Amino acid sequence: MEGITGVSAMARTTEAFEAAVAPHYSGLVRRLTAVLRDPEAGQDFAQEAYLRAFRAWDRFDGTDSRAWLHTIGLRLAFNERDRRRRWGSLVERASPLEAWLAPEDRTIHEALGELRPVQRAALLLNAVDGFTQAEIAAMLEVPPGTVASWLSRAKAQLREALRND
């Protein structure tokens, strides 16, 4: 009897999670791809973020599932990339080709490539999603002043890069 109850509860949990979080999954894949400039990494980290979000679903406060999912994905990506970079001399991994890049996006893609991944993340969260500096600071676990500095420099760099585009 307990098993049946447990299965039903599990099904309800899964349904609720998928209803709230699944719509944001493809956006997370694209966001992570843009930040990491690696489609495979974007999918990998999005998949893992989704898994972690599901496991932590009972602790989610129910406010903004998209921000929550992105926070998990971005932190996961940055943590792992830091570790991977530290092991760079020992573990090599080929960079994927950017076959998905549309011709009209080449300039902005290259300009974004001049930014650090955390700067790209902050810029996209701010410019595309409209998150405030304080919200981004909380998501990325950095001081608000750091986010302000990143955004200022990132926008200045992109303004210069896109001037003649």
Add this chain to the structure above:
Amino acid sequence: MTDDRFDRELADRLSAYESRMPDADPPAADAPLGGPPRWPLIGFGALAAVAAVLLLAVLIRGSADKNIGDASSSPIPSPSAGAPSEPAPTITSGPLESGGPTPTPELTPSPPDPTVDLRWTETASFASPGTATTVSAIVRSEGGLVAVGVAYEGPLPIFGPIPPHEGRVWLSTDAVTWNDVTPESAFVNAELRHLLITSDRRIVAHGWVEDEGSALGRRPAAWESIAGRSWEEIDSGFPDQAWPMSIAQGARGYATLVVEPEAPTLAVWWSADGRTWERVHDLGAEGGYWVGAGDEGFVVAGYQGAAQEPVAIASGDGRQWVEAGTPPGIAAGVAPRSGDWLVVSREAQVVNGEPSTARVWSSADGLVWEQSGAFPLGSRTANEAPCTEWPTSLHAAGPWLIAGTVVSYPCSEGGVQTQGAQLISLDGVDWSELPFAPASEEVGLGTRISGAMEVDGRLVLVGDQDRVATFWIGEQP
């Protein structure tokens, strides 16, 4: 262009740019990982990590010291990530299901936050009067938890020949009840020292057997089992003149420290599958080393030469090794820890009876080390002489770290050892002493932890207490 207009245009371009990126459907929420992770770095694989020491000089003398080999196996938690309100999820490979490098993860209820204040229960011990029994290693197999060790027919001498002995196998399906399942006459005059799970999920125990036909009186040996009850001797993968003294299993294969007594030299050997081994790195003729295996690769740390110079090397693939520019202190144990590495080290000289400290070092890559913690070393009196403990082991199991110490008589000279304090930590910074019996004034006694494993939020420890094979479980209060 005004800032506001630029911001709007930038937002539009970024949105369009992002919208054209490759897309993907979400995985099923209750089974998000359909296959093995593409990057070993982010896999949830239950990783075993083993730390063990080689003391070549002692080995060549043929000492019966039981502290020279040390092995453990433990799943390594994935790094924490997530929203501020999200504690790191607990992910296990399921209760006693698998021990290979990349098992399939399952969802399990989140246990309470880990603590070092566990409720300890001695779950089993196996003793016979006048004998000595030790546990060497533990591993998680498809049939349950498997531990191996050695039963000696008499007390272990300080020097001289080892009494007749037999390998022992213990099995537990619930991490609490342990049974001696040693097949009759399967391990006569064999010492079972190490355990691994091969890439095809077989259990392999490594050790050696007395062999008068061998030039050194014993030869390396290995036995294979499916579930831990029935064993068959197999080719060890090592020549008779090469003894694996420790084996570490991780996501990138298996590494072992091998002593080649006739050379004499120490070397690192590596295997992709746990069966076929290749010699990959020479460590020189004299030294003491530990090996650990984690998500990203392997670390060997210890000391070399008569001057006991600290040394550490690291490898991402097990074949190519890079020497650390800033090694930790003289390593007494190494363990992977959430993607990083920890070493517990001792001073070059342990002052007899004087307060001393074991240092804990951390590294992100095995090459650059910095001190991150320490714990005090106690002083114990035996034979009317005060002696200072020194660290000898480090195990990682789930969120826990276990460090062991010994006391030597004559002090610090390594001839006879008793066990000192066994300590537990969550972060390598703050340490608490485990409530296990320390050595009395007798020699060769006390509690030694030889393996640790997390099972569903509980900490299983194996070892021996006063030379009696003993099993414990620590549960969250």
